[in-house]
Amino acid sequence: MKYHVVNIEDLRWLLGHTGGFCGGYVTDVQVSKRRLLDEASGREVLAGTTVTVVVRYRIRQMARVAKLTMIGVTDFSMFEQEGADCSTLAVIQAELTDGKLRFWFDPQGELYVVCEEAQLEEVAAPSLEPLSLKQVAQWTFQSAMPDWPTVTWLLAELDVAGVPCTWRATTSSSGRHPSIQWEGDLLPASMQGAVDVTGVH
Numbered sequence: 001m002k003y004h005v006v007n008i009e010d011l012r013w014l015l016g017h018t019g020g021f022c023g024g025y026v027t028d029v030q031v032s033k034r035r036l037l038d039e040a041s042g043r044e045v046l047a048g049t050t051v052t053v054v055v056r057y058r059i060r061q062m063a064r065v066a067k068l069t070m071i072g073v074t075d076f077s078m079f080e081q082e083g084a085d086c087s088t089l090a091v092i093q094a095e096l097t098d099g100k101l102r103f104w105f106d107p108q109g110e111l112y113v114v115c116e117e118a119q120l121e122e123v124a125a126p127s128l129e130p131l132s133l134k135q136v137a138q139w140t141f142q143s144a145m146p147d148w149p150t151v152t153w154l155l156a157e158l159d160v161a162g163v164p165c166t167w168r169a170t171t172s173s174s175g176r177h178p179s180i181q182w183e184g185d186l187l188p189a190s191m192q193g194a195v196d197v198t199g200v201h
Contacts (some may be wrong), residue, residue, distance in 0.1 A: 005118040008096050014120060015094060018066065024057025026087040026105065029078060032150040049073040051113050053105065055089065072116030074100065079110045151182055164189035 005014050029051070036047040051070045058064065093104040101118055105111035149165045158165045169184040 001120075001122050003120045003122075006102065007122065011094055011096055011101065015092075016060075017194035018057070018064075018120075020092045021055050021057045021066070021089045021105075022059075022092075024055045024089045026053055026055055026089065026111070028052070028054040029111070030177075031076065043095045049076065049114070050157050051076050053111075057089070058127050062124045064122055064124040066120060066122040068103075069119045069121070070101070070103065070113050070115035073113060073117065074116075075112070077110075077112040151184070166191075 003010070003013070003017075005011055014069070030051045032052070034047045034049075035044040038045045048071070051073050053068045055066045055068065056135075057066070089105060094105075096101050099116070100164070101115050103113045103115075103118075105113075151169075155165060155167060166187050166189055167184055168187060169182070172183050
């Protein structure tokens with residue numbers, strides 16, 4: 001399967017189809033730079049950069065291998081230091097700004113790409129491994145406002161969307177990244193009084 005990602009609708013499809021590659025991991029990163037001869041100056045000039053990222057992940061009982069080729073790259077960063085590993089994907093964030101696609105493959109931005117367009121190629125097969133019962137969902141909010149979103153705001157937005165929920169705060173996990181402002185379990189409103197019920201953490 002091949003799919004081109006150029007506009008915001010394509011980006012929505014990509015994140016919905018892949019589930020943001022949640023729980024997957026990067027196996028390969030390739031950078032390709034193309035140069036052409038400028039006959040007027042007699043010099044070679046950069047004619048384009050392409051970054052290809054191969055991701056293995058599981059979603060909807062399918063094991064998938066995806067190759068995301070980012071074309072017309074204008075900014076690329078890959079940073080690993082002191083044993084850090086940016087290959088495990090807990091969060092992937094993508095946006096379209098000023099006609100450019102921006103991909104953060106991890107919350108700290110250690111693998112980051114800005115490009116003009118992208119192409120997804122993917123193969124899938126039924127997953128033989130049992131599904132993990134503990135899948136972590138994380139949301140990243142962006143706003144021009146300096147204030148962080150609140151739990152109350154999130155609950156109000158879910159209520160407007162027709163999915164009323166309640167929030168149960170939990171103890172902050174050790175080693176939590178400073179960008180995580182609140183932590184807890186999101187439960188359907190119908191389970192508000194239930195005990196030993198696991199929601200979205």
